[in-house]
Amino acid sequence: MAAVGVLATLAVVVPNGSASAATLAGHWAPFTRCPVDDPAMLAADGATSVALCLASHSPSGSIKLGNTSAATGASDLQLGVLSEPGAQSLIAPSGGGIVADPARIPGGLLGLMCPSDVPLVSAICRQATDNSLNNVTATVEPAGAPSGFSVAAGLGAGQPILSLPVKIHLRNPLLGSTCYIGSDATPIVLKPANLTAPASSFERFDANGTPNPANGVLQRITLSGASQGDSTFAAPGATGCGALGLLNPAINLKTGLPSPSGNNSLVLNNATTSLAGFNTPSSVAPNQGKELSTLWHAAVTS
Incomplete structure (x- = not known):
């Protein structure tokens, strides 16, 4: 079994159900949101198919994007x-695998599309001098399957x-509820890579999560210390x-959108990634996926 580090950013996408x-x-x-109850995960037999839990976190x-840069907070991606x-x-868990702190756009609405010589936009820019109307946050949402x-x-x-297709929801009262960069039809496709090789560690543990280096039925590989980017x-x-959509041109003009490959970037600092599953999947064949789900639920404390 091996692990990978993958993360998107800016998101507040909270899954439902078992996720x-x-x-x-x-x-x-x-592995707080591992989609262990997804039908494909449950169907893993431990012989020809193996279900695993993947979690990656960056603080x-x-x-x-184009001419606009923003710092991001903590980001978490979880997948089966x-x-x-x-x-x-x-x-992905139901609702999407990404959960993270929202990013605030520097300068808010004034920085995003003001000043402008278009009367409608200028009128909105005047309203945006009120801080409550100026703040703009960016939220990443899934735009397709990884x-x-x-x-x-x-x-x-x-x-x-x-490859992780996403769209970015720009939130501000004056922008309305449907303001996006990217869409399901034309997503932003992130392809994160480790910027340096991560350090790795290996742990075996019992069904209840207790470390058991010699005989643990489960194992976790953790990669840490490397930032990721695209x-x-x-x-x-x-x-x-x-x-x-009357404000689209003003936003695109000020922020330099659409923006070609090479003019945009994503960096996730100090990412830690873990991958877990049975040490010997064949030992629980043909019900490996179902057994993983049972143990995951039994390990939940709250």
Whole structure:
């Protein structure tokens, strides 16, 4: 079993159902939203397919889209991994795998599209002098299924670990509720890579999360100490901003959108990634996925 580090940023996407954040005991602790009850995970037999839990966390980072840069807070990505001969597929929790602190756009609405010589935009810029109307936050939301998962890339540096399609929701009362950069049809496709090779550690543990180096039925691989980044993605223009999208041109002009590959960047500082599953999956065949779900639920403390 091997682990990878993958993260998106800026998000507040809270999954539902079994993917809701839980507190787990011991070495289970990082996997608070593992989609153990997803049908594909439950169907893993431990012989031809193996279900695993993946969690990756970064305490801070930064993102640049066009002419706009923002610092980001803590970010967390959790996914299920279904490993089959020659391939690994990713399974997101219900609602999406990303949970993180929202990012505040520097300068708010005034920085995003003001000043302007367009009368409508100028009128909105005057309203935005009120701080409560000026603040703009950016939230990443899923815009498709993750793909292109590479275990080897997660262990090394400089190679994309996966492809993660997202869209960024710009939130401000004057922008309306449908203001996005990217969409399901034209997403921002992040391909994060380790900027340096991470340090690795290996732990075996019992079903309840207690460390058991000699005989633990479960194992966790942890990669730490490496930042992750991507400067290859393109950023489309804003859509749905203001009534009938009338504010789209002002935002795109001021922020330099759409922005081609090479003009945008994402950095996630000091990422820590963990991957866990059975030490010997075949020992619980043909019910490996179901057994993983049972043990995950038993380890939940709150």
